[in-house]
Amino acid sequence: MNEPLKIGVVVMRFPVPSETFIVTKIVGLIDAGFDVQIFANASSDDWNKFDILRDRPNVRRRVHIAPPFRPLSKVLTVGTLRLLRTALTHPTDFLRFVRHNWQHRRENTPGFLKGIYTRLHFVGQKLDVLHIEFDTQALTFVDLKAYLKCKLLLSSRGSFQKTSVLDQFPDAPQVLYRHADGYHFISNYLHENARRLGLPGSIPTWLVEPAIDLELFNPIERPPRQAGDVFRIVSVGRLAWKNGFEFAIDAVGMLHRAGVPVHYTIVGDGDYREAAVFAARQWGLLDAGIVEFVGVVPRESVPGYLQAADAMLHISVEEGFCNAVIEAQAVELPVVVSDAGGLPENVANEVTGYVVPRRDPAAAAEKLRYLAENPALCREMGRAGRERAVTLFDINRQVEKFGALYRELTALGENE
């Protein structure tokens, strides 16, 4: 009874700066007494980017990494040794694992041999809950629930429809829903989306929003901006298709064309950089120094960029939930977001910022212009934003919610 719950968290890599919310959550749960084990597909070089991990060297021992999958030379050397070592140190578990993979060779995506090799790091583990943090990557793991004899929890952090998983496995969501004992959503939008995809009502669900670092994202005292000063807009996010940067640049281009003195800083990088830079060049904003791409910055420098700005712009075309928008509110910035996915849940419309229709740069430009012309409103919305962030997105609150979730999930069916 007093045994701590053993939670196995499955991620692609650990720790990753773009998934800081997972790191803070895991550390919070460990501090709260949960026995968290982390299962990653590949190792990470980003350990020293996290202060909270530097203070907790034992977290490293909780990370289990899959054998290398490429290049072939590594599979034949390091991988084969791992395979032999696992077979020798956990002979019965290993045999059972081989048998499990044989029995499930048709229903899991890796198949028999690949299934054994790529998931070797699960052999000999005893868990109460297997928690796959990104359900869009869960297809290769869901059958392990039977091997580990534990509850399976899936997290939905982004829309399934926009991934290419559905091209290869059109019934992927149904497979997940068949195995899941519980489903966690980071926004109501994703919950509704899963219902549209056929999530049965019999699976218990939880809504737990990610938390943000309220100490790191802190407002600073600044001289008040006067109407007519350059209006400094900031965006923080991966330069990915879903973040709608082309539309954001359009909005800034429209403001500039309308004669509003404006500056736009984009923090982040990604495979859509080419498109975003092209948009800025096409509007003539790059050469004029109005749009600035600062690239990826260390996490601790992000608040500085927010503190130097007057408003945040985030008009995605798809969004599960956006931490950057909460962080901007925590720094007392008014935010202009689109109504894509979970974004409207991230903002109190007309209180901490504005929600505009997605793919409508003109609407975003209009709200930004209104903010630029009303510095007092910006301050008021900023303060309301900080209050909202503090009340709703505190890390302790999130860890408590997850603790309760895990306890409720493991208690399910125990009375039967």
Added chain:
Amino acid sequence: MHILLITGPFPRPTFIFRMALALAERGHRVTVAARNRGDWSRFRDALPLPPGLSVRYLLPESGLSDPRRLLRLLSGLLRYVPRSPVRAWRLFRGCASWREFVRYLPFLSFPSPDVIQFEFLVTATLYPKLGDLIGVPTVVSCRGADLHMLEQRPPEKKAARIDALRWATAVHCVADELAGEVNRLVGRTDRVFVNRPAVAAEAITPKDNYGAAIPKIISVGRLEWKKGYDYLLAALARLKRSGVAFQAEIVGGGALFAELRFSIDDLDLASEVQLVGRIAPSEVLDRLRRADLFVLSSYEEGIANAALEAMAAGLLVVTTAAGGMAEAIRDGVDGYVVPVRDIPALADRIERLLIDPALRERMGRSARQRCLDAFTLDRQVEQFELIYRQAVEANQ
């Protein structure tokens, strides 16, 4: 004339295959030197190649962990080095790396051409010394993205492209707009020639039924950001909200397939918009003939071959003013030209056409006539002959 065409993959893209074929049929000797082996399955009906046209594949410089590629490299070395060992040795000493040696080596053994045509600016950047090595004038083609994206390339790639625009004996651009870019980028107007793409309009039967009750919009192109499909979908979502009836299909494959599928669903367009994927050229033509208007929402283009093909099929085109598109489509005559990134304008022109079948027919017929007048293969081939002759004269 003996023309050496240097290109990436071959026989695709189709327009390069067609060009090589047309030159050979006019009695020129054409040698295609391709860097990659393309898929011939869709080109079977063009075989055997006319006697004037021969295709040679250059040697692989990378991906040599693939045994087939390694074998191709080794057999190539065995074939080419003994043919002219002294020149090969001199070339080897003059090259900075073995890759460079392997890149130039085959050309020592090719029969000497009168002119070299690089089909893409990026291909030309790989062979800056070739013209001097075999003493032949060079023509470099600029087709759109190579120039429009140039300024945002990494410095060394940008410099190599700028260099190629300077060392080329002649520069071929597919649009006036691109010739303007060449001038802006390197200040060159000397021997910069515009030769617009062509379409075999006489071989295409145009559509004859313009009276669809629910008009069908079609767009053909690779699913990548340059094509601006996010803007097209935004415009279509507006039209649906304002109660206009239409059907639409997006033909092509590419990196943004899943994203567009999501967007169609997200914008509640699933019953109007169909994401067709990549299909055979003949099927594209069928779909063009069954459609009622062609939309090109790109913000980066040279002159889109897909749009020309649509015009040849008797389809009007609503296009953005990207690149040289306004040189192909006359605003208000063969369709409409709207500013890039302008969702309301795009929606407005599409709507005008959706509700007016007579306008669609008038513009559609005009678009077809424009192809027959200004974008014929004969005109294109003659222009190329002129460009080659001028390059040869300049070299003498």
